[in-house]
Amino acid sequence: MSTITRKKGVGAVLWDYLTTVDHKKIAHLYLIAGGLFFLLGGLEALFIRIQLAKPNNDFLVGGLYNEVLTMHGTTMIFLAAMPLLFAFMNAVVPLQIGARDVAFPYLNALGFWMFFFGGLFLNCSWFLGGAPDAGWTSYASLSLASKAHHGIDFYTLGLQISGFGTIMGAVNFLVTIINMRAPGMTFMRMPMFTWATFVTSALILFAFPPLTVGLIFMMMDRLFGGNFFNPAAGGNTIIWEHLFWIFGHPEVYILILPSFGIFSEIFATFSRKRLFGYSSMVFATVLIAFFGFMVWAHHMFTVGMGPVANAIFAVATMAIAVPTGVKIFNWLFTMWGGSIKFTTPMYYAVAFIPSFVMGGVTGVMLSAAAADYQYHDSYFVVAHFHYVIVGGVVFALLAGAHYWWPKMFGRMLNETLGKISFWLFFIGFHLTFFIQHFLGLTGMPRRVFTYLPNQGWETGNLVSTIGAFFMAAATVILLINIVITTAKGEKVAGDAWGDGRTLEWAIASPPPVYNFAQTPLVRGLDAFWIEKMEGKKELTPAEPLGDIHMPNSSFLPFVTAFGLFVAAFGFTYHNDAQWGLPVGILGLLITFGSMFLRSVIDDHGFHIHKEEVLELEKKEANA
Amino acid sequence: MANQTNSGNERVDLAYRRRKNAEEMRHQMIAFVLMILLTLVAFAAVGYEEFSHWFVVPFILLLAAVQVAFQLYYFMHMSHKGHEFPAMFIYGGVAVMLLLVWAFTTVIWW
Numbered sequence: 001m002s003t004i005t006r007k008k009g010v011g012a013v014l015w016d017y018l019t020t021v022d023h024k025k026i027a028h029l030y031l032i033a034g035g036l037f038f039l040l041g042g043l044e045a046l047f048i049r050i051q052l053a054k055p056n057n058d059f060l061v062g063g064l065y066n067e068v069l070t071m072h073g074t075t076m077i078f079l080a081a082m083p084l085l086f087a088f089m090n091a092v093v094p095l096q097i098g099a100r101d102v103a104f105p106y107l108n109a110l111g112f113w114m115f116f117f118g119g120l121f122l123n124c125s126w127f128l129g130g131a132p133d134a135g136w137t138s139y140a141s142l143s144l145a146s147k148a149h150h151g152i153d154f155y156t157l158g159l160q161i162s163g164f165g166t167i168m169g170a171v172n173f174l175v176t177i178i179n180m181r182a183p184g185m186t187f188m189r190m191p192m193f194t195w196a197t198f199v200t201s202a203l204i205l206f207a208f209p210p211l212t213v214g215l216i217f218m219m220m221d222r223l224f225g226g227n228f229f230n231p232a233a234g235g236n237t238i239i240w241e242h243l244f245w246i247f248g249h250p251e252v253y254i255l256i257l258p259s260f261g262i263f264s265e266i267f268a269t270f271s272r273k274r275l276f277g278y279s280s281m282v283f284a285t286v287l288i289a290f291f292g293f294m295v296w297a298h299h300m301f302t303v304g305m306g307p308v309a310n311a312i313f314a315v316a317t318m319a320i321a322v323p324t325g326v327k328i329f330n331w332l333f334t335m336w337g338g339s340i341k342f343t344t345p346m347y348y349a350v351a352f353i354p355s356f357v358m359g360g361v362t363g364v365m366l367s368a369a370a371a372d373y374q375y376h377d378s379y380f381v382v383a384h385f386h387y388v389i390v391g392g393v394v395f396a397l398l399a400g401a402h403y404w405w406p407k408m409f410g411r412m413l414n415e416t417l418g419k420i421s422f423w424l425f426f427i428g429f430h431l432t433f434f435i436q437h438f439l440g441l442t443g444m445p446r447r448v449f450t451y452l453p454n455q456g457w458e459t460g461n462l463v464s465t466i467g468a469f470f471m472a473a474a475t476v477i478l479l480i481n482i483v484i485t486t487a488k489g490e491k492v493a494g495d496a497w498g499d500g501r502t503l504e505w506a507i508a509s510p511p512p513v514y515n516f517a518q519t520p521l522v523r524g525l526d527a528f529w530i531e532k533m534e535g536k537k538e539l540t541p542a543e544p545l546g547d548i549h550m551p552n553s554s555f556l557p558f559v560t561a562f563g564l565f566v567a568a569f570g571f572t573y574h575n576d577a578q579w580g581l582p583v584g585i586l587g588l589l590i591t592f593g594s595m596f597l598r599s600v601i602d603d604h605g606f607h608i609h610k611e612e613v614l615e616l617e618k619k620e621a622n623a
Numbered sequence: 624m625a626n627q628t629n630s631g632n633e634r635v636d637l638a639y640r641r642r643k644n645a646e647e648m649r650h651q652m653i654a655f656v657l658m659i660l661l662t663l664v665a666f667a668a669v670g671y672e673e674f675s676h677w678f679v680v681p682f683i684l685l686l687a688a689v690q691v692a693f694q695l696y697y698f699m700h701m702s703h704k705g706h707e708f709p710a711m712f713i714y715g716g717v718a719v720m721l722l723l724v725w726a727f728t729t730v731i732w733w
Contacts, residue, residue: 178708202712206719238731246723293719297730305730 019553021105022513026112027091027408031401033116034083040123041080042475044072046468049432053465055453065449066133067151071123073136074155077251078162079119081389084397085258086115086169089197091408093173095504095511096191098182098520098527103175105551106598111168113561118162121568125154135447137248140229140240144221150572156219157568161561163208163215170204173197182503183542184522188282191502191526192268192275195282196261199289200254206293207250214243223571238303245296253292255389257285259396260327263349266403267331268526269499270346271338277330278525284323284330291320301372310369317367324360328353341499344418348399351426352391359387362437377447380440386433398425398478406496410510411489414481421477428470435460435467501526506539508620514548514608517617545614547607554603556594563590654697661686 008016017025047068051060060068094102102108125131129149134142143152177198181190190198218240220226227233229240268275275281297305297313331353340346362384366372375381398421406412439460444451451457495505506528507516518541524530531539567587574580665686668679695701701710 174712202715205712206716210723236731239727242727242731246726294722297726309730 016553018558019555021109021551021553021557023090023094023102023105023108024408024511024513026108027087027089029112029116030083030087030090031408033112033119034080034087037075037079037119038081038084039475041072041075042472044068044075046472048072049465049468051449052451052461054462055451055455055458057450060449062449063130063133063148066135066447067131069447070132070135070138070151070155071126074122074132074159075119076389077136077255078159079115079122081255081393081397082166083115083119085200085255085393086112086166088193088262088397088400088404089169089173089258091404092504093194093197094176094180095407095507095515096194096502097177097180097185098503098516098522099176099180100515100519100548101180101551102172103180104172106554106557107168108172109554110557110560111165111172113557114165114168114564115162116165117561117565118158118160118165121161121565122154122158125149125151125158128154137244138218138240139237139244140218140221141237143218144229144237152218153222153572156215156222157572160212160215160219161564161568163212164564165561166204167208170201170208173201174205177201182516182519182522185527188279189522189525189527191261192264192278192281192285193258193261193502195285196257196264199285200257203250203254203257203289203292207247207254210243211247214240214247217243219571223575241300241303242296245299246293248299249296250289250292252385252388253288255393257288259393260285262396262400262403263331263352265502266345266349266399267334269403269497269501270341270343270349271335272341272499273334273338274526274529275330276333276336277326280326281330284326287323288320291316291323295320298367298369298372301369302376307369314367314369318364321360321364328357343402343497344413344415344422345399345403347419347422347426348395348402351422352395352399355391355395355426355429356388359384359389359391362387375440377445378440379436379444379446382446383433383436383440386436390429390433398422401478403497404504405485406492407504407509407511409486410491410508411485412492412496413485413489417477417481417484421474421481424470424477425474428467428472428474431467431470432464433467435463439464495528501529503527503539506531512616512620514550514613517548517613518545519543545610547609548613549605549607551605552603554598556598559594560591560598563587563592563594566590651697654693658690658693661690 017029020026020029047060048065051057051065090102090108094100122132130151132138132143132146132151132155134146134152134155138152138155143155146152177190177194217226217228221229221235227235229235229237231237264275264281295313295317297309298317301310301313331349335350342350362380366375366381366384402413402418439457440446442456444455444457444460451461492509494500494508496509497505500506503520503522504511506520516539520527520539521542523540528539531537564587567584567590570580570582570584570587572580574584665683668674668682695713700706
């Protein structure tokens, strides 16, 4: 395997990525695919803002606006934010716990391809009649009435496929974190990002099945003559709303908890101080996840559940502010008295605190059920959730990208360009969404494609649109930064920032395929920092150098996911065309056939021999 | 799990493991007999016509829950060390499902 370092052609690189089961390469795949969907979702956001820039605009009218709006939400949540978080989890978590790989490398690859083909299928709807148009929540009474084209079917089938992938990813991380920690890496010595990944994976494991059930019901109703949500035939349209939000509320914690994890790493690293209140951070993370399951109905205060249910869910929701507050104060105290270094990731982290707290405060406002009747379905809600999701999750994604880019690709993103794009994004974000609070309070409804002049909304909407273009400019500069860095960025050492605390910074950037030549011995929280404080440059090994067992690459995950992609097309059209059913069955045959092959073919992986490991390590040391 | 003992020498704790295994076998036998009895009780409850459905259905569900516990703890060794995580996730899942059923019965079909 000394071919690892050989220069490869484009085809070979492509084939390498199509068949890889290496968590670091899967991280690259998640980053690329999630990044592309992020750009797509951002473009849709720009279109929405252009349409709303002035009253009576006709840039996107009626149905088309509904499609763009629905796809913006769906893409950003399912195809951009989550995969990008998965990218960092894949890139970093195995390194942070001192593991050579994840527990199920094959499953990991399968999870990625499921997500990818699900997202691809969803976006094919643009070219095949029309995209889903019932909002990202796709409430049943609305989506069952959407009969002009197959948009909603693309939504139900596409999200089912990508949902399978997400659950696989979660199971993989749970098993990896429980079973594959290096010697000495107890649970209470795990870095916060690993903790967040663990808790998030548990959330995914419990939250995605209700969504899957809801999507299957919806698929039955729309494609196979079911009546789960049809009141005329004894069904109940409210069931969808409950199922969706039982998934949907944990989903926002699935997004925000890893973001908290990223910021925890960044605050500690660039304050050059141990994370303040580590154990209370862990406790708060678990508590937020726990509460996250009993607050879903606060999305449905106006459905008419009655005052008792509303009151219970309101109080439960307000309780979440407590563990979140614990976290905020811990971050502030981490910076307090630290020797702070203002790098680009630290910029995002510092900006995150006030931005996210504003979103949190409006969240508590919305959780008061009586007041929610006023805010409901207005731009106030839009402002609130963009403050938490952009101010929390997107800031974290951008911070994480700058922070771990050198670890993932071995080159440092340009700091000047990074800071320019930060300021543009930060200003643009507040410009876009702050004013929307007031638009909402003065009555502007969400999800409506236009408004009349002289209602006092013109200036606010124009400001909001200008802000959106600031964010677009920031994204363009980030892309330029990435291109420049890839072309001629300076190569970095293992500890790229010089202040790394956790295990990932102890090995080369990018890490060798086997991650750790010798499994490290972990002697406390911030394991690498402890070694550095004792004057050492490397980790204490926990085992002698030996042959390293690695999994073989496989093309089957791609084929398995592709089969479902084909099947989804078949079943979408099986009521309209003769070819529908056969194509659907063919797709399922491809999927189950490749699963069968996976089961019967013996694959024992291969070994990287001790001599080759030594050679690679020596080359790394010289470089 | 036997391979997690401190001693590498199997003979040292042979007597202990013998006793432990015998005890375990006794537990399994008792659980097995109880499970068969519970099954018979379930059949009897359905067969006896005096009982109304409103009694029989919850009663059988209760028996089923006991059967699941026997299965998990006596035959699948969940009582042993090293099963904390599976137990935690099983109970977590059960809790979420109960919450769901409770909410659906009180909020949707009130």
